[in-house]
Amino acid sequence: MDNLCCELVEDADVVRALANVERAGEEVRVATSALEQAAGRLSIAEDELREAREHPRKFQVAVIYNGLQKNLAAERDELVKLLLARAIAAFGSPPQPHTLSLFTEQGVELDDNKTLDAAGVKPCEKLLLRPSKVKGGLS
Amino acid sequence: MSRLSLSTTQLAETFHHFRSCGAGRRECQALWVSPWAHPEGITRVVHPQHHAHGAGFELESNWLHAFWLNLAAAGLGIRVQIHTHPGRAYHSPTDDAFPIIHTPGFLSLVIPDFATGPVSLDNAYLAEISPSGQWRAVEPTDLIEIVP
Numbered sequence: 001m002d003n004l005c006c007e008l009v010e011d012a013d014v015v016r017a018l019a020n021v022e023r024a025g026e027e028v029r030v031a032t033s034a035l036e037q038a039a040g041r042l043s044i045a046e047d048e049l050r051e052a053r054e055h056p057r058k059f060q061v062a063v064i065y066n067g068l069q070k071n072l073a074a075e076r077d078e079l080v081k082l083l084l085a086r087a088i089a090a091f092g093s094p095p096q097p098h099t100l101s102l103f104t105e106q107g108v109e110l111d112d113n114k115t116l117d118a119a120g121v122k123p124c125e126k127l128l129l130r131p132s133k134v135k136g137g138l139s
Numbered sequence: 140m141s142r143l144s145l146s147t148t149q150l151a152e153t154f155h156h157f158r159s160c161g162a163g164r165r166e167c168q169a170l171w172v173s174p175w176a177h178p179e180g181i182t183r184v185v186h187p188q189h190h191a192h193g194a195g196f197e198l199e200s201n202w203l204h205a206f207w208l209n210l211a212a213a214g215l216g217i218r219v220q221i222h223t224h225p226g227r228a229y230h231s232p233t234d235d236a237f238p239i240i241h242t243p244g245f246l247s248l249v250i251p252d253f254a255t256g257p258v259s260l261d262n263a264y265l266a267e268i269s270p271s272g273q274w275r276a277v278e279p280t281d282l283i284e285i286v287p
Contacts, residue, residue, distance in 0.1 A: 064207060064210075064211045067211050067215045105208070131237065133237050134197065134203060134237055136166070136231070136247075137166045137191075138194040138195060
């Protein structure tokens with residue numbers, strides 16, 4: 001009888017422990033699922049952070065005109081012609097702005113009708129504000 | 140703009156470029172450059188790479204680009220563009236429309252007769268961009284001082 005009672009008590013402990021194990025297992029499954037979801041969200045957030053750092057919406061560029069350099073605010077999605085207008089104004093509103101363009105340091109003329117992003121303009125990039133043509137004479 | 144100071148040597152160098160490059164048959168351009176720290180004192184005469192004929196010239200785009208970067212690196216600015224005409228000196232519509240600098244106060248000097256005459260500003264024509272953005276004639280000696 002003593003032995004039977006002891007076995008019964010032991011069985012109850014085992015049952016309780018098994019229930020605890022099952023509950024803990026469920027908690028692990030829930031936590032694992034939450035961890036996987038969190039890892040997914042972290043990955044997305046890291047991609048967004050990388051994108052925001054590599055292609056920030058607002059940044060500055062350096063513009064050079066006649067030996068002077070000025071830093072101007074720029075936006076990834078604005079048209080080159082808007083930055084060009086600000087650059088022209090920054091250097092004293094030259095009177096014939098239609099003859100001026102923005103060029104990369106490598107000498108590529110930026111298309112006025114593209115966005116800065118489409119034109120490949122990067123944060124802190126150095127741009128040249130200069131005439132496309134310089135000519136003179138009687139003809 | 141303050142009066143610019145140019146040495147007789149620099150004026151002679153400018154005429155030398157016009158005569159050797161233009162050979163009395165083609166127009167030619169030079170630029171007078173000075174530091175932004177002391178803009179009134181011309182320190183360099185620059186002879187741009189260009190195409191030219193008897194009635195006009197045009198700067199090489201690649202040269203202009205490299206020059207633009209050099210100016211910034213050296214802290215220099217262009218103060219005056221100078222070019223020759225075959226006959227009398229004046230500012231043509233092309234001169235008005237395609238200067239190298241567009242800001243008010245910039246000067247454009249035209250030397251007559253392909254610079255084959257005396258090395259001086261006599262008979263030269265000086266134009267300045269006014270605050271309204273229009274070119275206006277000014278007296279060369281009012282804005283340019285030739286010093287020994």
